[in-house]
Amino acid sequence: MDTLRVLITREQIAAKVAQLGERITSDFAGESIVLVGVLKGATIFLADLARQIKLDATFDFIAVSSYGSGKQQSGEVRMIKDMDRSVEGRNIILVEDILDTGLTLTYLKNVLQAHRPRSLRVAALLDKISRRTEPVHGDYVGFAIPDEFVVGYGLDSAERYRNLSDICVLESGSETR
Numbered sequence: 001m002d003t004l005r006v007l008i009t010r011e012q013i014a015a016k017v018a019q020l021g022e023r024i025t026s027d028f029a030g031e032s033i034v035l036v037g038v039l040k041g042a043t044i045f046l047a048d049l050a051r052q053i054k055l056d057a058t059f060d061f062i063a064v065s066s067y068g069s070g071k072q073q074s075g076e077v078r079m080i081k082d083m084d085r086s087v088e089g090r091n092i093i094l095v096e097d098i099l100d101t102g103l104t105l106t107y108l109k110n111v112l113q114a115h116r117p118r119s120l121r122v123a124a125l126l127d128k129i130s131r132r133t134e135p136v137h138g139d140y141v142g143f144a145i146p147d148e149f150v151v152g153y154g155l156d157s158a159e160r161y162r163n164l165s166d167i168c169v170l171e172s173g174s175e176t177r
């Protein structure tokens, strides 16, 4: 049996996302941006963040291989879907749901830098700082969280729970997630 314990409420998320949107709006005043969401976990965060950014903005999406259906990762990151449009000379904000080891972000930063953007910054709703093995960080980070497996607001466990409005710790009795 899975047990869900609320860690961050929808109200806390909304307040934080509004703050992040204001910071991005002022940091890029007078410029245009491309929000590049990492499928699928970042979709809900991107949808809310985008509406708190008062700038000329476009969306694009990329997809990478993830942990699969379990909690352990192989350490290998693969591109499954690339961006639709060129981002050369554009201000990119990469939108991630959560920074964990940093392997995914390291890979994505390299891929995106190869497209020669004008600038590249990272927005991440959650950050499990204690898990980091790579020297990467988010520029716009919502919440630092402890090393617990969380779901909701886009984050999944084997594709489930993405539609929860709050971010919850998933406490599971079994090893299969």
Ligand code: IMP
Binding pocket: 041, 066, 067, 073, 096, 097, 098, 099, 100, 101, 102, 103, 104, 105, 148, 149, 150, 151, 155, 156, 157
């Ligand atoms: P990293 O490459 O280790 O930084 O992993 C980042 C990716 O792992 C995220 O984009 C998520 O898809 C996934 N992930 C890491 N921690 C969690 C979690 O607690 N819940 C759900 N997904 C997670």
Ligand code: MG
Binding pocket: 041, 066, 067, 156
């Ligand atoms: Mg995932």
